[in-house]
Amino acid sequence: MGWGEGRASVNRFRHVPVVLLLAASLGGCFQPLYSSGPETGGRPAVRDALSAIDVQQIDAAANTSEARLAVQMRNDLLFNFTGGGYAAPPTHKLKVQIAGSRAVVNIDRNTALPNVETYTLRTSYSLTEIATGKVVVTGNASTPVSYDTLGQQRFARLSGMHDAERRAAKVISDNVTARLASYFISGS
Secondary structure, X not given: OOHHHHHHHHHHOOOHHHHHHHHHHHHHHOOOOOOOOOOXXXXXXXXXXXXXXXXXOOOOOOOOHHHHHHHHHHXXXXXXXXXXXXXXXXXXXXXXXXXXXXXXXXXXOOOOOEEEEEEEEEEEEEEEEOOOOXXXXXXXXXXXXXXXXXXXXXXHHHHHHHHHHHHHHHHHHHHHHHHHHHHHHHOO
16 A cells, blocks of 8 residues: 555545534434423423323224224324323323225226225324413324235235224324424424
């Protein structure tokens, strides 16, 4: 290795100390989203604020897939807010409404049965401050989830449909959690 080649390899790593210095100096600026750290700016930590949300029962007609999804979505939201622990005394209440629909995407020409279907779950939600009765966050979320129906196998079709519904409910509950966490971080 000649002198010119050695200098080229040193120049390649010239910026590493600058990057490390920047990373070390900015390391204290970041805080995990769901930390239970101290209050910042007069607001409680996001984890504490989320655990103080009272998730209302989600209305759905009895003995329908929406009724099953309403229970799952409420449970997912409660777990997302509390992490499986106890809830704090409520400061906000969350009202969620859901509606689902199915659509056929592809039909098998030989059997005239659907090959691929989609399930779309739509929700609207509102977060109300209990002390003032003021609605502080409203929003809508929807997600389409596709699934294969596997032709003539009825049980496989139903299993795929239920799996798609569960995935859609999880995606929606995670979206709502992220939106509410951003509200508690930014205050708007």
